[in-house]
Amino acid sequence: MGSYKIRIYNEGGVDFYGYGPDAEVYAEIPKAYTPSKAAPVFYNPVMKLNRDIAIYAVKAYQQITKRGLRICEPLAGCGVRGIRLVTEVDGIDSVTINDVNPTAYEIAKKNVELHNLQDKIQVFNEDANLLLTKNASSGKRFDVIDVDPFGSPAPFLDSAMRAVRKDNGMLCLTATDMAPLCGVHVNACIRKYGGVPLRTMYCHEIAVRLLISCSVLTAAKREIALTPLLSHSTDHYTRTYLRTGSGAKNTDESVKQVGYIIHCPHCEHRQLKPGIAAPLTGGCPSCGGDTKIAGPLWCGKIQSREFVAQTLENAKVNGVNRTIKLLSTILEEADAPATYYNLHRLCDQHNLPCPALDWVILMLREKGYLVARTHFNDNSIRTNAPISEILSIIKQAQ
Numbered sequence: 001m002g003s004y005k006i007r008i009y010n011e012g013g014v015d016f017y018g019y020g021p022d023a024e025v026y027a028e029i030p031k032a033y034t035p036s037k038a039a040p041v042f043y044n045p046v047m048k049l050n051r052d053i054a055i056y057a058v059k060a061y062q063q064i065t066k067r068g069l070r071i072c073e074p075l076a077g078c079g080v081r082g083i084r085l086v087t088e089v090d091g092i093d094s095v096t097i098n099d100v101n102p103t104a105y106e107i108a109k110k111n112v113e114l115h116n117l118q119d120k121i122q123v124f125n126e127d128a129n130l131l132l133t134k135n136a137s138s139g140k141r142f143d144v145i146d147v148d149p150f151g152s153p154a155p156f157l158d159s160a161m162r163a164v165r166k167d168n169g170m171l172c173l174t175a176t177d178m179a180p181l182c183g184v185h186v187n188a189c190i191r192k193y194g195g196v197p198l199r200t201m202y203c204h205e206i207a208v209r210l211l212i213s214c215s216v217l218t219a220a221k222r223e224i225a226l227t228p229l230l231s232h233s234t235d236h237y238t239r240t241y242l243r244t245g246s247g248a249k250n251t252d253e254s255v256k257q258v259g260y261i262i263h264c265p266h267c268e269h270r271q272l273k274p275g276i277a278a279p280l281t282g283g284c285p286s287c288g289g290d291t292k293i294a295g296p297l298w299c300g301k302i303q304s305r306e307f308v309a310q311t312l313e314n315a316k317v318n319g320v321n322r323t324i325k326l327l328s329t330i331l332e333e334a335d336a337p338a339t340y341y342n343l344h345r346l347c348d349q350h351n352l353p354c355p356a357l358d359w360v361i362l363m364l365r366e367k368g369y370l371v372a373r374t375h376f377n378d379n380s381i382r383t384n385a386p387i388s389e390i391l392s393i394i395k396q397a398q
């Protein structure tokens with residue numbers, strides 16, 4: 001087992017102190033280290049992609065709003081994200097970083113001093129909810145709040161809604177508790193997110209939709225409307241960027257997009273039912289079998305084409321291939337139908353050999369259907385074709 005210790009790391013051209021694993025050993029043999037809550041300040045090299053996208057997304061948000069930004073990272077660990085934001089994004093007035101752990105606080109302070117950024121970055125050692133609530137008055141609210149905890153961001157959502165700018169602010173949320181969100185621990189998901197998950201071939205999309213609806217319903221209590229700008233599910237976590245809008249009318253419109261997915265486990269038919277009132281369950285309209293329900297969850301779009309395009313442009317300047325590829329696929333699927341079909345899983349279910357993904361895409365397009373790949377899974381497609389049509393094309397390939 002590798003040991004955690006204070007080391008010097010580099011990310012985005014910035015040197016900083018972190019408490020974590022040897023980055024090279026970790027990249028080769030991740031199992032040599034068990035990330036855990038017991039590690040006082042875990043600098044996780046795997047989350048570089050998460051931070052890279054955060055940098056490009058905040059840059060996009062600044063380019064769109066053209067404002068000097070006040071940013072808060074209430075669960076900051078060693079502070080690398082805040083330091084990278086200040087050094088890599090123009091137009092940032094201040095960053096407030098905070099961690100309840102005294103060791104994290106000391107390391108973050110040391111990092112800020114290392115880069116002589118004391119005039120731009122303030123470091124605090126408080127509970128995140130307390131810090132956010134102290135910044136809930138109108139003159140103090142933040143333009144951007146990035147909640148990046150171990151596990152679920154749900155315990156911090158209410159205070160984040162208090163402290164985020166009500167109109168055209170941005171909330172960035174990470175959830176690493178994929179077992180509840182993907183339906184392995186159903187009760188934990190209901191407790192934390194107020195929605196029922198489902199173990200399906202598209203459970204990672206359901207996870208993002210549950211995280212968004214929980215945020216939308218929390219924001220609605222304060223008459224804040226949320227609109228998803230960018231969402232992704234990568235490695236062991238899911239992440240979403242949400243824009244705020246104020247007023248009861250906007251909030252009602254956002255809440256109307258919370259509803260259910262009715263899923264048929266027998267034939268893979270799916271149907272979205274926006275609206276918070278529980279839907280009546282009938283038999284599957286495709287095969288007549290009993291259906292299952294996931295939700296309440298977000299039924300609206302999980303990406304904004306314009307925002308993703310701008311974030312991708314920023315990534316192209318100095319981003320690594322993986323980030324550019326991920327954002328390019330997200331752009332391709334931005335307006336595509338909800339939920340996706342994993343061809344391997346479909347073929348397994350029907351005992352069929354799996355045809356090439358490109359060929360299935362071509363055949364569906366020839367028949368006039370919309371088709372897009374998805375970043376959620378390499379061997380999956382989004383399409384408006386009914387399941388019967390997808391299966392008939394797969395069978396043609398035999």
Ligand SMILES: C[S@@+](CC[C@H](N)C(=O)[O-])C[C@H]1O[C@@H](n2cnc3c(N)ncnc32)[C@H](O)[C@@H]1O
Binds near residue numbers: 041128
């Ligand atoms: C996943 S790490 C943060 C990583 C960091 N955002 C980054 O990008 O490198 C989560 C951090 O939250 C801190 N934390 C946990 N509960 C907290 C709370 N209630 N208030 C403030 N910080 C908390 C932990 O000490 C830990 O450093």
Ligand SMILES: [Zn+2]
Binds near residue numbers: 264265266269285289
């Ligand atoms: Zn069915």
